[in-house]
Amino acid sequence: MRRVLSAVTLSVLAASGCGTTAKQTATPASASPGAASAAVAPIAWGACTDLVRPDGAPPAKPDPGTTCGKLKVPLDYAKPDGETIDLALIKIAATDQAKRIGSLVFNFGGPGGSGVDTLAQAAKSFTTLGARYDLVSFDPRGVERSSGVRCGGSAEMDAFTSLDTLPNDAATRAAGQAANRRFAELCQRDSGKVLPYIGTVNAARDMDRIRDAVGDAKLNYFGMSYGTQLGAVYATQFPKNVGRMVLDAPLDPTVSFEQRTIAQTRGFQQAYESFLKACVQEGCELGANAKAASRAVGKLMVTLTAQPLKVGTRELTQGLAVTSVAAALYSELSWPFLEAALGQAIAGEGDAMLYLADSYNGRNADGTYSTQMTSFPAITCVDSAERPDQATLDRTEAAALKISPLFGSAGAGSLCTVWPVPGSDEAKHVDATGSGPIVVVGGRGDPATPYQWAPKLTEQLKTATLVTYEGEGHGAYLSGSKCVKGLVDLYLLQGTVPKEGATCSA
Template sequence: MPSLLRLRAAALTATAVLLSAVLAGCGDDAEDQDLTQQELSWKDCPTPSDAQGGGAAPSPLPDGGAWQCATMKAPLDWDAPQGDTISLELIRARTTGDAGERIGSLIFNFGGPGLSGVTTLPGFGDAFETLRTRYDLVSFDPRGVGRSNPVLCENDQQLDAYFQQDATPDDGAERTELLESTTEFNDACEQNSKKILPHVRTTDAARDLDLMRQVLGDGKLHYFGFSYGTELGGVYAHLFPKRVGRAVFDAVVDPTQSSEQGSLGQAKGFQLALDNFAEDCVSKTEECPIGDTAQDVKDRIATLLRDLDRKPITGVFPRELTQTAATNGIVQALYSQDLWEYLTEGLQQAYDGDGSTLMLLSDSMNGRSENGEYDNSSAAHTAISCADAKPRYDTAYVQRKLPEFRAASALFGDYLAWGMIGCTDWAVAGAADHPDVSAPGSAPILVVGNTGDPATPYEGARAMVNALGKGVGVELTYRGQGHGAYDSKNKCVQGAVNGYLLDGKVPRTGTVCT
């Protein structure tokens, strides 16, 4: 199973109603190649591709205007920029303000790694309309994602089996089965996507961002990154500190951690979110339907998962709800407080033998549509994560670490510990133990941490501020729940972010929003 570093804003909404040196060393623009001079041909956006998740073309903008899409060429290998090229898909909404008020383009990355920005940006509806008064809103499918030379691994039927497997093995036979399934998935990625796999590192995507900045006609990169998008933004700031314009990082990845430390942090983060969910349920004036006390809520969930390990229940026909699918569904719901009511409903149903709601939540996490087709987010997530992270963990190592993970979370510890084997025998060596985001000389970057964030725990924001370097990171704390802060609609958070992006007003570092 891949790790859980992702932000599925559009998917959450859907569920609620049913992530070298050529430019690093010299920092020069790629002006010796024609790619910086390319002109984008903006047209009405097509219906999403299968790798983007399918479905309908984006709905009109709040003012009735149309989203526009274009394709940008970038080098396949940034170490050989005159060689083969790849196509990167972009989407934009033109600014609603006067030309004299326009700042430039504001480029979004929504995390994963592996999420399609082309399909996710329209899913936010009018959330960014205030920012649109002075910016063209732009997002993109990073290399290996969606319509941008997507990484492809297993087919839909194989993925159904892959996501149904027992991801928390209890004995030698189950461990062997999990490792074999992981190896089969990784082999399929190499077989089907061998050419792109060495070129999907975050450093590659950061160089794509700088090319995008030039092609869009901006002297500085104005950027809004969520979740893994904060790591991408930090890497960009490291490579091109003098080209950072106004940038905001929300739901912040800890750039100092190894993949193991990140997984352990997520175990603690999702346990905290579960604790908060349980407390919220029993604190309501009406009786909590899934437990009498917060501990009772958690005990009943643990019992359900143990029972599902022995005997799955009916899920979404013809699939059954397994222990792994149920855990995945619970995790998905803990990403957003807006989904807590659906988690309550799903647990009620599961206790009565109906696993359909938890299965739908799990499907949303895995990028599976109602018609049984998967986007390529899981494949891209694995490819980017494994190309970035140097460590490779085997089953023996995970077994030694299980006590530490279980101490962090009795419910999610095994699940996240075993997820560390996802890069075992990956075809491409990992780049580093953790990303370098030091950015001396960069403009201020607003770093927003949420105290209740399960996937990118709050401590990551302070670590990012420190790693960016003195005078660069400006820390803003939101005391809330869920993955990220801006989309919470908290007026304090949105006022600080909008004030910086629109007017250049840097908040006082250490500001706290409640």
């Protein structure tokens, strides 16, 4: 449940209204990044209809001027002349070619979000930047069209995503542990070949090859959520290749699983309380005051553990209901939809709640899944050598449940304990000394990447300037703040770095 997802993906959603397994040896993370700077062939851009997901779906309704392509990169950077994989890319050409600056590469978050799909859906949110930049994004290795990690089929994914988190008892925990073991076994079975070679360190090396392939001397980059860690790792590996870089909704890569779980649980609980307060101020159908509304939601969750709601041939479980609430808390734009969805569920109609959960989990209308839920643990577990023991997991869960009975859990650490490949801590150490100026944007009301991570990442980079957004939601650039958008656009278009201590009101 505790996932760092794309700010763009959830903003698009809101705007629409609506186990023990065989071990493998991973490539040493310290393998020289220099291989990423080897000669790279230009990308043959063509029709996006030729770039389909494993389920056969092309990018969703790309704008005119959109092209797609593939780039071969080494599966194992320790063997640069060995086996390769294809990265899937998308490009929306600058509309003012006479004033074109170059390419602006996006990673919208996850880890595990498809940049190809997200840019196709969200391009209109970046029209100012798209006048002078070619907007470029990609599916990182292990994601969707780029050797996406798969862990079973639709039935297995439905079972995994619908698991209840309540009641907090031995039976629930045992069911979760068994599900994690089975999930890890399926990932090994279906994607074992690529599992040791994904992760942020190799994705950053891939990104330098993208920079070379699009013909840019320096990488201009916009990273959101998890994309901030990818950008920070890139700037650490290739500081002299950094052009203009924005990191919005930043992660602190140094936090442990326990620290991340506690911080995000607190962030989601605070966002939930803000939602309830806003709801009752405008006449909330969930209750006359915040406490009454919260009790109604709590009662719904307890009811769903005993009797899930039928939605056609499916069921809205308590686990899916919690996921739907979390999904809607990423953006204030989706709060009215959440109020209506909760009200309908309390009245016995679970369609809207299930829609929110499916959007968060990457479940398509035909029952197939994107790699969103499978790429996330694959990247997260490879990016850390930490494998929490049971005592740590129990302590983390107890602390999280004290903060929020609704959102408290042991986080991703419980799955990484049974992950089939070891991890590395290289992606946790960032230092961009020698790079050009980087802009970090942190929001005080961000539930998924709490504000305290923003100044920490800024300090670790050593070449960054922090912009603070005082409002709610995951990600500031797409929050509707003209102040944030103005500062970021000015920097990316003209190179003007915001002043130290720059702050934008909600």
